[in-house]
Amino acid sequence: GDSVTQMEGPVTLSEEAFLTINCTYTATGYPSLFWYVQYPGEGLQLLLKATKADDKGSNKGFEATYRKETTSFHLEKGSVQVSDSAVYFCALSPLEAGGTSYGKLTFGQGTILTVHP
């Protein structure tokens, strides 16, 4: 079945450091890929997405590129801020049998990011 694997956490960085959170996936066909962020005490919200190979999603200084050859969708940010402290989830939405899609998301386990001043 489909699965998403994120790098082991938690991740602790100093402000203005470079961030990479690795994400690899297993799926048939061409899934859509997403990064969601969960701030303390809140629900998840979409950070960025990519729907086909070589697409780059970007938002709020974060970027991720859909790499089909390596089945990866790594999240990067050049200079993190204290306000980026949150839990980050990589997720995929598959193309199901018969070419249909129900939008069901499969999530990775989440990576806790803490940024210190």
Next chain:
Amino acid sequence: IAGITQAPTSQILAAGRRMTLRCTQDMRHNAMYWYRQDLGLGLRLIHYSNTAGTTGKGEVPDGYSVSRANTDDFPLTLASAVPSQTSVYFCASSREAGRYNEQFFGPGTRLTVL
């Protein structure tokens, strides 16, 4: 403010009791979803609904049931709660069912089953 509301915010429940978690959205989204979040496991889909009147099973449906009588409401029922159902439950919705569509999440319900 448009969005998704969930109730209750948190609940402690005795094993064997029946419990319904409520979810309401005012965005007129067709698709709705229930997930549970457990530490180290991310979020797992329990049930989904592509449109009012239809529902489907997700990855972990056992012990849960849902209904979708109208567009706005998507309640999740635990018929007889067990301790393994202790979790944080998130309701989500999207404009349409489909792999391109963003899902919007509610604030969650923290459920403890003793």
